[in-house]
Amino acid sequence: MQAQEIKEYRNMLLAKREHLIESLGKINIEKIRENPISADIDDQSQEIENDQVMDALDLLDVKELEKVDQALRRMEKGLYGICLDCGAQISSSRLKALPFAQQCIDCAH
Numbered sequence: 001m002q003a004q005e006i007k008e009y010r011n012m013l014l015a016k017r018e019h020l021i022e023s024l025g026k027i028n029i030e031k032i033r034e035n036p037i038s039a040d041i042d043d044q045s046q047e048i049e050n051d052q053v054m055d056a057l058d059l060l061d062v063k064e065l066e067k068v069d070q071a072l073r074r075m076e077k078g079l080y081g082i083c084l085d086c087g088a089q090i091s092s093s094r095l096k097a098l099p100f101a102q103q104c105i106d107c108a109h
């Protein structure tokens, strides 16, 4: 992937991140900082849910925010756009629609 292309995805991810953080609001973000999302997102979500701080919509945002963060971290390691399951390059059309995609189209289905 070319540097220019990565930069574009990075901007998309950062914009998405900003939007999600805004919609989650300050209180919830502080909640996330107190309880960093673990690798096992479903367990963590359950905990957050039990806290009854976040409603279902917030929970979706939290999951999406975590995916965005993971994508940015993979970008730093030079692994952005590589399918987590099979190691194939995720197509650019898929990344443009879903810049935080973790799987190629074949593995996602």
Ligand SMILES: [Zn+2]
Pocket (backbone or CB within 6 Å): 083, 084, 085, 086, 087, 088, 103, 104, 105, 106, 107, 108
């Ligand atoms: Zn794959």
